[in-house]
Amino acid sequence: MTTAAPVQEAPGTAPGAGTGVISRALPWLLAIGGAIGFIAAAALLVEKIRVLGDPDHVPSCSINPVLSCGTVMDTPQAAAFGIPNPLIGVAGFAIVITIGMALLAGARFDRWFWLGLQAGTVFGVGFVHWLIFQSLYRISALCPYCMVVWAVTIPIFWYVTLHNLRTGHVPLPAGLHRPVDALARNHTVVLTVWALVIVAAIAQAFWTYWMTLL
Numbered sequence: 001m002t003t004a005a006p007v008q009e010a011p012g013t014a015p016g017a018g019t020g021v022i023s024r025a026l027p028w029l030l031a032i033g034g035a036i037g038f039i040a041a042a043a044l045l046v047e048k049i050r051v052l053g054d055p056d057h058v059p060s061c062s063i064n065p066v067l068s069c070g071t072v073m074d075t076p077q078a079a080a081f082g083i084p085n086p087l088i089g090v091a092g093f094a095i096v097i098t099i100g101m102a103l104l105a106g107a108r109f110d111r112w113f114w115l116g117l118q119a120g121t122v123f124g125v126g127f128v129h130w131l132i133f134q135s136l137y138r139i140s141a142l143c144p145y146c147m148v149v150w151a152v153t154i155p156i157f158w159y160v161t162l163h164n165l166r167t168g169h170v171p172l173p174a175g176l177h178r179p180v181d182a183l184a185r186n187h188t189v190v191l192t193v194w195a196l197v198i199v200a201a202i203a204q205a206f207w208t209y210w211m212t213l214l
Contacts, residue, residue, distance in 0.1 A: 022162050022184060029159055030100025033152040034093045040148035041089025047145075048073055048084050061144045066206050071141035077134045080127070089149055092124060096156060114169040117160055125157035132198065136205040150198070158191055 047059040047069060061069035072078055078085055099109075099117060128150050135142055164170040165180045172180060183190060203210065 022159055022166070022187060026159050026163050027100050027103035029156060030096050031104060032100070033156050034096030034100055037149050037152040037156075038090060038093035038097060040145045040152075041086045041093060044069065044143070044145040045084065045086035045090060048078075048086060063144070066140075066142055066209050067144055068141045069143040069145060072135065072139055072143040072146065075134075075139050077131065077139065080130075085131075088127075092120065095120070111169050114164055114167075118164050118170060121153075121157040121160045124153045128153045132201070136201055140205075142202070142206075151195075154194060155191055158187070158194075162187060 044061070047057075047061065050057045051059065051070065051073060059069040059073070061067070062071070065071075081088070131146065132150060135146070161170075162180075162184050165172060166184055
């Protein structure tokens, strides 16, 4: 962490109506969203350890044939990089929490630090969407704790990206400043549509099962 003067808006851009909100909300989102993601990842890791110690253990998040952490845990996708995915979540969200708390305490970071955070959130959101696809169309089961991680990873990526674009940490061609400003003004709309698309995909993938519950 390094200290520096607060970052100004990128040259040639006018702050959008949502820009100030995004910058003020980002530290809280990182701290609170990171904490929620950390708790979910840690809970899943505990369940994984219990399953390793007792193969007959039924995870608390195995609720029915669709909402079943146990089913997901038994797949190769649950250890995509050779280690249990929850370990990645615990480490990653611990970093996110630390950054959020540091920003709330008044810390300022240099551009290289923000680019590192951007790279981390790009990896996180990409990994999450890969896991979403695997859960819906390969494993055919949903892990409730994993879904909590999805729910916090996407907004963390979205607002870190908007912040970096609007502050010039991630440079933009002149012609893209106005569209980015429009995204900043409608940041909640984009996030809502994003969530609805995922909900629709879940509904479609498990439609037959949902119908049996009616």
